[in-house]
Amino acid sequence: MGQSGPAMTTVCCGAGVPCDACDARDLAVCSVLDEEELKRFSAAATTARLEAGQTLFHEGEPAEEMFSLTEGMIKLYKLLQDGRRQITGFLMAGDFLGLAFGRTYVYSAEAVTPVRLCRFRRTAFLRLLEEMPHLERNLLGRASSELAAAQEQMLLLGRKTARERLATFLLTIADRQRRGNAEPVDLLMSRSDIADYLGLTIETVSRTLSTMRRLGAIALDGTSRVYIPNREALRTIAGV
Amino acid sequence: MGQSGPAMTTVCCGAGVPCDACDARDLAVCSVLDEEELKRFSAAATTARLEAGQTLFHEGEPAEEMFSLTEGMIKLYKLLQDGRRQITGFLMAGDFLGLAFGRTYVYSAEAVTPVRLCRFRRTAFLRLLEEMPHLERNLLGRASSELAAAQEQMLLLGRKTARERLATFLLTIADRQRRGNAEPVDLLMSRSDIADYLGLTIETVSRTLSTMRRLGAIALDGTSRVYIPNREALRTIAGV
């Protein structure tokens, strides 16, 4: 189920991007730091890269590092012993992951596309957190909106139909990619990932997308590009 | 669907409990404050009471107040326009609610039992937050564990069977009530609340509990008291 590749050992260090050239400079936690703080902050960070499909960490492992995603997409997921999987979120440039005041990670993280990240030792990061109130406030804000998103997702998983789930999903992706109304959305993740995110099977995802295409609610270009001719119409289907 | 009773107008002020006599003194956010801070903190708070079934606030309303629950149980929920409801959490003494950096509440909150709370004006609370780093750290910790709980709930809603959901739910309640293995758990909330929390219908909740009783996994005393003779066995059913 996509857990190919050894974990941390395969992360290549180096090839780091300096902060001013970083795609996530204005999105990530570091955006709230002043020049002096940024210097100390980046001194505490190393950079890492992962290929698509590689695992950053597994649920249950000691949470010794935290990460800021600067490029690419990562999925977070939890597994039941028999292999059933629930993807709890897709992260993009600027997102922070691994924050845990407990001892272990509460989810696994795997690259969906090739990614770059800034990596911090847990202890070092927590020290920075104490010294930089802006940083703490920013993380609290992030946690708060992640929580809101999680509650929205609970509504989806607990109460929405397959069609409503897909419509909601497509609209969320479109928003996050800040695409104009005419531009296509790029899904990046596989049908299996979408299914495990929406609490469905790949067959249902595929069938539902086909139905929506037949109805003219979306158009598909390949398996990953989706045109949404009328977002308002999709919003009606989404039940939002 | 349980939205009886007018909202804020019916909240009775007064009858406040002084901090030292407060049930939640060691659980709530105020537990991290020193004497001097607590004085300022409580000066900013008023107290409120609600009867079971009364609404504290509705999703979408301007988020002008934040609350610390000191007694009783509150449920948080979101609605779809056609009335489908998802309960996203049950809060107990010590829990904090209403934290929103956005302008509006992202969920509704309603009393399950009679409750008492400390109430803060949003602006006043945010000011206190800046002045008291302990407080901010505590809230970040809370947000972080709430997020972990939310992800656990997504796994439940997306991937678990009805039986697994109920078993998980009962074990969680048992943990939160810190009951010994022999002691019964008290559900407090209705079947309808349980159903809307677990993404099921009341009929399925009822049937599943009956089946578990027939199998000897639990015993019921009335509709609300549940004995769990063997938690390990229930844990096996829960798939955890």
Place this chain on the structure above:
DNA sequence: CACGAAACTTGATGTGGGTCAATGAGACCC
């Protein structure tokens, strides 16, 4: 560019939990 593997789509069939409906059991009130 042909081959093979993986990912996706589509169809046929099955089923867990939803829906609809009736009955039962407390709780409250007079």
Place this chain on the structure above:
DNA sequence: GGGTCTCATTGACCCACATCAAGTTTCGTG
């Protein structure tokens, strides 16, 4: 102690989505 209201349980039936099983498309590779 009987009436009523609300909530919970139980039964019969149904359907949205899962499962099982072919195809088909895409894409990486020699």
